[in-house]
Amino acid sequence: AQSVAQPEDQVNVAEGNPLTVKCTYSVSGNPYLFWYVQYPNRGLQFLLKYITGDNLVKGSYGFEAEFNKSQTSFHLKKPSALVSDSALYFCAVRAAGGGKLIFGQGTELSVKP
Amino acid sequence: DTAVSQTPKYLVTQMGNDKSIKCEQNLGHDTMYWYKQDSKKFLKIMFSYNNKELIINETVPNRFSPKSPDKAHLNLHINSLELGDSAVYFCASTRIYGGTYNEQFFGPGTRLTVL
Numbered sequence: 001a002q003s004v005a006q007p008e009d010q011v012n013v014a015e016g017n018p019l020t021v022k023c024t025y026s027v028s029g030n031p032y033l034f035w036y037v038q039y040p041n042r043g044l045q046f047l048l049k050y051i052t053g054d055n056l057v058k059g060s061y062g063f064e065a066e067f068n069k070s071q072t073s074f075h076l077k078k079p080s081a082l083v084s085d086s087a088l089y090f091c092a093v094r095a096a097g098g099g100k101l102i103f104g105q106g107t108e109l110s111v112k113p
Numbered sequence: 114d115t116a117v118s119q120t121p122k123y124l125v126t127q128m129g130n131d132k133s134i135k136c137e138q139n140l141g142h143d144t145m146y147w148y149k150q151d152s153k154k155f156l157k158i159m160f161s162y163n164n165k166e167l168i169i170n171e172t173v174p175n176r177f178s179p180k181s182p183d184k185a186h187l188n189l190h191i192n193s194l195e196l197g198d199s200a201v202y203f204c205a206s207t208r209i210y211g212g213t214y215n216e217q218f219f220g221p222g223t224r225l226t227v228l
Contacts, residue, residue, distance in 0.1 A: 043219040
């Protein structure tokens, strides 16, 4: 069965410091991986995706993610966090058949000034 | 020029009632989805339509019935509402190119509260 795990419910970072939000996955076949962000009382916004190619994927708002096949991970990173990055972040994998997304449980990112 | 819109944004109703949520996308996508986000923020797929054809039907009570009148619309009707149906329901859409699935675009959500 395909699954996604985000091992941290919450990540706290000081503004200006680098941030990492962790994600590991389990899929059969090639993984199609996504990161989404959800601000309070809003829908999900797409940040970036890995389909194939370079292991380092760059996305919106200065975020990037590193695909690591041997560790089955797809961690989200940003070199310098902003207070406005505070939100709920979801990692997702596309499941075979129909293109549905299987989401991790979400990680609440809090960036303090 | 909203990409994926949902109505209503908030829905408060009594147990046992029947209600509908509507979704429209103006992105020219051919595939639409309904997801449910529970109180712990966990997101789970419910249904998906591709070109008006149901392609995903997860283990959802048959009180929930999706309908897609055309590629741009996907509605969700819920009969005999129960307390446990309280959640935020998200619509999403994407375009499938020859089997390749792109990112999904999400609507703003409909917060359903059943009293």
